[in-house]
Amino acid sequence: MFNISTKYSQNSDFRAILVNKSSNLTNLGSFIDSKSANDLKNKASKNKKGFTFVSKIKNSKFNNFYFFNVNEKKIDYEYQDLGGLIVSEASSLKKDRIEILFDTLPQKIKNNKKIIQNILVGILSKNYFFNNYKQKKQSKKITNISLVCSNKNIIKKALKYAESINTGVTETRNLVTTPPNILNPSNFVNQVKKLKKNGLKIEILDETKLKKLGMNALLGVGQGSSNKSYVAIMKWDGAKKNSKPLGFVGKGVCFDTGGISLKPARFMEEMKYDMAGAGTVAGLMKTLAVRKAKVNAVGIIGLVENMPDGNAQRPGDVVKSYSGKSIEIFNTDAEGRLVLADILTYTEKRFKPKFIINLATLTGAIIISLGNEYAGLFSNNDQLAERINKVGYKDNEKAWRLPLNKNFDKLIDSQIADVQNINYSGGAGSITAAQFLQRFILNKTPWAHLDIAGMAWNKKVTKTIPVGATGYGVKLLNRLVEEYYE
Numbered sequence: 001m002f003n004i005s006t007k008y009s010q011n012s013d014f015r016a017i018l019v020n021k022s023s024n025l026t027n028l029g030s031f032i033d034s035k036s037a038n039d040l041k042n043k044a045s046k047n048k049k050g051f052t053f054v055s056k057i058k059n060s061k062f063n064n065f066y067f068f069n070v071n072e073k074k075i076d077y078e079y080q081d082l083g084g085l086i087v088s089e090a091s092s093l094k095k096d097r098i099e100i101l102f103d104t105l106p107q108k109i110k111n112n113k114k115i116i117q118n119i120l121v122g123i124l125s126k127n128y129f130f131n132n133y134k135q136k137k138q139s140k141k142i143t144n145i146s147l148v149c150s151n152k153n154i155i156k157k158a159l160k161y162a163e164s165i166n167t168g169v170t171e172t173r174n175l176v177t178t179p180p181n182i183l184n185p186s187n188f189v190n191q192v193k194k195l196k197k198n199g200l201k202i203e204i205l206d207e208t209k210l211k212k213l214g215m216n217a218l219l220g221v222g223q224g225s226s227n228k229s230y231v232a233i234m235k236w237d238g239a240k241k242n243s244k245p246l247g248f249v250g251k252g253v254c255f256d257t258g259g260i261s262l263k264p265a266r267f268m269e270e271m272k273y274d275m276a277g278a279g280t281v282a283g284l285m286k287t288l289a290v291r292k293a294k295v296n297a298v299g300i301i302g303l304v305e306n307m308p309d310g311n312a313q314r315p316g317d318v319v320k321s322y323s324g325k326s327i328e329i330f331n332t333d334a335e336g337r338l339v340l341a342d343i344l345t346y347t348e349k350r351f352k353p354k355f356i357i358n359l360a361t362l363t364g365a366i367i368i369s370l371g372n373e374y375a376g377l378f379s380n381n382d383q384l385a386e387r388i389n390k391v392g393y394k395d396n397e398k399a400w401r402l403p404l405n406k407n408f409d410k411l412i413d414s415q416i417a418d419v420q421n422i423n424y425s426g427g428a429g430s431i432t433a434a435q436f437l438q439r440f441i442l443n444k445t446p447w448a449h450l451d452i453a454g455m456a457w458n459k460k461v462t463k464t465i466p467v468g469a470t471g472y473g474v475k476l477l478n479r480l481v482e483e484y485y486e
Helices: 034-046 076-092 113-126 152-177 185-198 207-213 216-222 268-290 336-351 365-370 382-394 406-412 429-438 474-484
Strands: 002-005 014-019 051-056 063-069 097-101 144-148 201-205 230-237 246-256 296-306 318-320 326-328 356-360 375-379 399-401 447-451
Touching: 002 152, 014 034, 014 076, 034 063, 063 076, 076 097, 076 113, 076 382, 113 152, 152 268, 152 474, 185 201, 185 230, 185 246, 185 268, 185 296, 201 207, 207 216, 207 230, 216 296, 216 318, 216 336, 230 268, 246 268, 246 336, 268 296, 268 356, 268 474, 296 336, 336 356, 336 429, 365 375, 365 429, 375 382, 375 429, 382 399, 382 447, 382 474, 406 429, 429 447
Parallel strands: 002 144, 014 063, 014 097, 097 144, 246 296, 246 356, 356 447, 375 399
Antiparallel strands: 051 063, 201 230, 230 296, 318 326, 375 447
16 A cells, blocks of 8 residues: 655655645755745645645646645644544545655654654554445545655654554454454454464463353353353563563453343444454554564453343343352343453463453443543552553543542442442442452452443544544553553
């Protein structure tokens, strides 16, 4: 898709000229006279929208020039937005051969690898398109992009990094978008196995192994489905052998009917993305492997399907979890926390990680609280929570911390078991779900729970994300690893 060049071409049908008020545009002489170029540059640098479009330039045979203003004092995600804007404008004109001119930037910006790589991350993110099940493959992707810069090396390095981020985000988006009749737990396992080619070590626990281990909470969720349940383990060894791994855990409910506590029919089709937490963990692990991150990391996902079969789990059932704690099932639609309960304890006990971060489309209540702007963040560790919060603003994958408290914890005490899986008496649905998960962190391992129910799927177009799966969490957690743990 990308071509890196030191020379301008003569056959591009859309040119994105990156400028700011300090740019020197004399080298655009073959396209446009210097006076016109500088006039347009000045307009672009003052334009609040960030660009100026010129359909026809006097004394030039070339059309479709866009001038994009690049301010060196922006936040990283704003450069990603700029990349998305370039794709949007080219797509709106149905242009497929686009050229992006970096040499028109001042040296200070042109040599800033982070600025360049964030622009490229935005281009790749906005250029995502999924039409696997259309009879006529009419892709809206731009397939021919030329990056023009005299310093090819800095563009190559920035592009390599941007592509490592995008490959993980795309993995997550593809998984989340795939229909549930295709991406059942077994086929999800097959997709995970393909990550071996990226250097990940893969281990699969089938139902026989899960029963032997005593993961009855997870198995209880899947017992009403004709599709078997699994736990998939992905390992990346990029640091010393004795270095503790970072632990990432994902809820992978490949379809959620609610079970016996059946959901309303309206919008139930959206429950194909109830595996987005697992999708994010798979995408993150792929990115860490592709960019050869200098850490040890383990990603563990519980893959089940929650169906209302005659063999399905019932409200009122009690199951014994992997931790040994018993759980009373009040509502079978509070199933994700049952899946996570077993694999959280398993991750902590087996791998003894530096921290555990779990991701899950866990509660509708978090959407009521935070909408589609923030994931809910819960943690037993202030340092870990603060780090997640800080890096979230850089990639616009924000997380808002909500409280955990012993008084909330009382709301999930069961009269006949160690804990009940839902609170019916005191509200705070997202908080009590997090309190439930915290009970399965047994050894005070630093832990954070990200409730991504409002973030995994987008119903409106944004600057870098088309409608549909967002890939939320891959950039956030990759940056967390990069800035604090490598």
